[in-house]
Amino acid sequence: MPIVSPPIYAIGDLQGCYQSLITLIDKIEAATPDATFIFAGDLVNRGPQSLQALRLIRSLGKRAQAVLGNHDLHLLAAAHGIRKLHRSDTLDEILNAPDREELLDWLRRQPLALYQQDHLFVHAGVLPQWSATKTLALAQEVGDVLQGPDWIGFLREMYGNHPLRWDDELKGNERLRCIVNALTRLRFCDKDGTMELAAKESTGVSLPGYLPWFDAPRRQTEDVTVVFGHWSTLGLIQRPNLIGLDTGCVWGGKLTAVRLADRALLQVSCPQAQRPG
Numbered sequence: 456m457p458i459v460s461p462p463i464y465a466i467g468d469l470q471g472c473y474q475s476l477i478t479l480i481d482k483i484e485a486a487t488p489d490a491t492f493i494f495a496g497d498l499v500n501r502g503p504q505s506l507q508a509l510r511l512i513r514s515l516g517k518r519a520q521a522v523l524g525n526h527d528l529h530l531l532a533a534a535h536g537i538r539k540l541h542r543s544d545t546l547d548e549i550l551n552a553p554d555r556e557e558l559l560d561w562l563r564r565q566p567l568a569l570y571q572q573d574h575l576f577v578h579a580g581v582l583p584q585w586s587a588t589k590t591l592a593l594a595q596e597v598g599d600v601l602q603g604p605d606w607i608g609f610l611r612e613m614y615g616n617h618p619l620r621w622d623d624e625l626k627g628n629e630r631l632r633c634i635v636n637a638l639t640r641l642r643f644c645d646k647d648g649t650m651e652l653a654a655k656e657s658t659g660v661s662l663p664g665y666l667p668w669f670d671a672p673r674r675q676t677e678d679v680t681v682v683f684g685h686w687s688t689l690g691l692i693q694r695p696n697l698i699g700l701d702t703g704c705v706w707g708g709k710l711t712a713v714r715l716a717d718r719a720l721l722q723v724s725c726p727q728a729q730r731p732g
Contacts, residue, residue: 471502496524
C-alpha cells in the first residue's frame with residue numbers, strides 16, 4: 456500500500472497570539488487528528504503571549520515547520536543588542552525566559568523558504584525573476600549563515616533597504632540582505648523586480664509604477680503555489696497559484712489555516728492585541 460502523508464495545514468501570521476493558536480489547533484485536530492502544520496512566519500511579537508506560542512510550536516517537533524518572518528529575525532537581533540525593542544514589541548518574556556537560549560537556537564535554525572506538496576512557503580514574497588528552485592537555494596544561503604558560527608555578525612549587517620534589485624553577481628552581505636528583504640519584507644515591486652520597501656502597507660497601494668509582487672509580469676513562480684503571510688491589509692487570498700494567509704490576528708482579525716490538499720479553510724476570531732498606528 457502507498458504511504459499516505461499526514462495532511463498539512465498552512466497557518467498565517469501568529470505574532471504571539473497563543474490562545475488563538477490553541478483554539479485553531481483544537482479545531483484542526485477535531486477534523487484531522489494526524490495533521491501537521493507549516494507556519495508562514497512571524498511566530499512572535501505584538502501579540503500577548505509570544506513566549507508560550509514559541510514554546511508550543513517548538514514542542515510540536517516534527518509536526519510543525521515554520522519559515523522565518525521579519526518579527527522572528529527582529530527577536531534574534533534584539534536578543535543580541537543589535538536592534539532596540541520598539542514600543543509595540545512584546546518580546547520581554549522570551550528575552551527573560553529560563554529557556555531563552557534553547558528557543559532562540561531553535562528559531563535561528565528555521566528556514567526562510569520551504570517546499571511541500573507543490574507549495575512554496577515564504578513569509579513575505581518572492582522576486583519575479585526567481586523560480587521556486589532558485590528561491591529555495593537563495594534561502595538556503597541565508598540559512599547556512601544563520602546556522603553557522605558567525606550568525607550574530609550577519610545579523611549586524613542584515614538591516615537596510617539596499618540593494619533594492621536582485622543581481623546574480625551580488626556578493627557577501629549585500630547579497631544576503633537582498634534575499635532576506637525579499638523573503639521577509641517584500642510587498643511591492645516594479646515590473647522588473649525592484650523592491651519598494653519604504654512604504655507602509657496601508658499607503659503603498661497608491662505607489663505609481665509598483666504593484667504587488669505576485670502580480671508582476673512573467674513571475675517565475677507562477678508554475679507553483681506560493682503561500683505567504685506578512686500583509687494583513689490584503690486579508691485572505693486564494694488563487695490557483697497563490698495563498699495569502701495573514702488575516703490580521705494581532706489586530707483583532709482572524710487566525711487562518713488552509714489545508715493544502717483541498718483548500719479547506721479553518722479560522723478563529725482573535726481579540727485585538729494591538730491597534731494600528
